[in-house]
Amino acid sequence: MIGIGINENVILxxxxxxxxxxKISTDFKLSSDVVDSSEGVEYDLEDKYDEQGNLITSGGKGTVVKVWPVSIPKEESNGKTYSIAERVNTVLEALKEQQNFFTAWARCYLTTDKLVGVFQRFQGLTLTKDNISSVLDEQVxxxxxxxxxNQFVALVGPHLNKPEFKVRLLLKRQSEAKAFPSFRDKFITSFPFVEPMSGIPKEASKIAFTKYELDKKLDSSAPASTTNSSEPTADVPAESLFKIPEQSVDLNQALQ
Incomplete structure (x- = not known):
């Protein structure tokens, strides 16, 4: 079963x-074997969890892990008040990390030179220094x-569901209270979470849980103790998503 931990020989x-x-989400269908869509197997992939995040039945070959839009930090959180500029910076950093996430997956299928300029997260969005606060809109x-x-699927779609493209994949616990498997979404460049199995033996792997994840027991699949949904809530403190920058980011660079 594909779940929380470091999984090997995973097929996307x-x-x-x-x-x-x-609400919108992107579903990553992870399998331990090639899925024959003509038999309808792909619809049986998703593991079923109860409200506490406990696995109650397995779909068999694999599971589905969701990626959600970046959460919008609140103006007030945990007794602190954040300015619009601080909240904008937080969202811009998170959106950049989300692009890094898709890039990390793409590198498992294509060489780096084929990825230059491919991902354009703000495509179709008119964002300038004058209206940059619009990133605080959930529609954005x-x-x-x-x-x-869409850019990821257009790029690597022909390589999906192929046995020659197996990956080594780290899935962390969503939170201490939620036992759902989830992708790492922070510091992806420094701490990779996915890599191709081909050419990278286990002893040379860079996939590992961080000290923070270990301290928070995000490597554990133990049953959750509280009732929660797998969907991120709007009450997530801004500082738990990304550290609020003390100074403004370079907007020209952030919009690239």
Whole structure:
């Protein structure tokens, strides 16, 4: 079963956009074997969890891990008040990390030279220094996720669900209270979470849990103790998503 931990010989069977109740997510279908869509197997991939995040039944060959739009930090959180500039900087950094996430996956299928300029997270969005605060709009962060997903599928779609493209993949616990498997979404460049199995033996792998993840027990699949949903809530403190920058980021660079 593909779950929390470091998984080997994982096949990315498909990547699709799901829209439900006005919300969007990108579904990564992970499998331990090639999925025969003609038999409808791909619809049996998703593991089923109860409200505490406990696995109650396995789909068999694999599971589905969702990627959500970047959360918008609140103006007030944990007794602190954040300016618009601070919140904008936080979202811009998170959107950049989301692009890094898709780039990391793409490198498992294509060489770096074929990825130059491919991912354009703000494609179709008119963002300038004058209206940069619009990134605090959930429709904008949803559009970025849609852009990156479509660009990723267009680029590596022909290589998905192929046995020759197996990967080594780290899935962390969503949080201390939620036992859902999730992707790493911070510091991806410094701490890789996915790499091709081909050419990288286990002893040379760079995939590992960080000290923070180990301290927070995000490597554990133990049953959750509280009732929670797998969907991120709007109450997530801004500082838990990314450290609030003390100074403004370079907007020219952030918009590239």
């Amino acid at each position: 069977a498909g990547v699709t956009i799901t829209e439900k109740d006005g 962060t949803a559009a970025v996720l849609r852009n990156l997903t």
